[in-house]
Amino acid sequence: MLRYLEQARLVVPRRSSSGYRLYGLRELNQLRSLRQLRSRFGVELTDIAFAARLRSEQDLRGAVDTWLAGSEVGAADWVDWEQRKHERLLAA
Amino acid sequence: MLRYLEQARLVVPRRSSSGYRLYGLRELNQLRSLRQLRSRFGVELTDIAFAARLRSEQDLRGAVDTWLAGSEVGAADWVDWEQRKHERLLAA
DNA sequence: CCAACATTCACATCGTTGTGTTAAGGTTGG
């Protein structure tokens, strides 16, 4: 999993001269808070990727905002959706 | 696909008395702009779901912002990621 | 030197996303 997160550039440890991954305080904190984000909010990695894009890509943010406004998607709908996903999980 | 979008509550047409889906101008616009969002920005449906959550769930937005700030993930990294995904697709 | 670690690479698995297909049947315009 750590390798996966590294490849996704989410938590990238430094390397020792012989290639060993060195996890410092910074990385441990990232890992802990990342786990919190995921368990408490059901956030997925692609979601974080998207959040990062939203804050840096101006026109993307505009387009998304426009879409959301134009379609009156109350967040309640989406919460419902995520919730049903959860329920399906629990049913197994 | 239309059924899928309806179930995901993204584009929900009205129904005739006998259950037929009635797509009006509003829905057609939603479909067109949705397709643009996807093709131009590589946005996925879960991303839009997440954007909707971000704008309504205060504490979630805070948590994500904190995480992004604390880990100095330049958006360039994520763009890279998405780009490699694309390249892999094209390679097939 | 060697046991206990680490590394990469490759593969396996399970659920989700986004699509399409087919079957069995209801609605409707002409």
Place this chain on the structure above:
DNA sequence: CCAACCTTAACACAACGATGTGAATGTTGG
């Protein structure tokens, strides 16, 4: 009435996300 639509339900499926497992090999503290 009937052909041409629509509906739901069920299944199929490739790609991706998130995770684990194993083999073959390198590093290191004592």
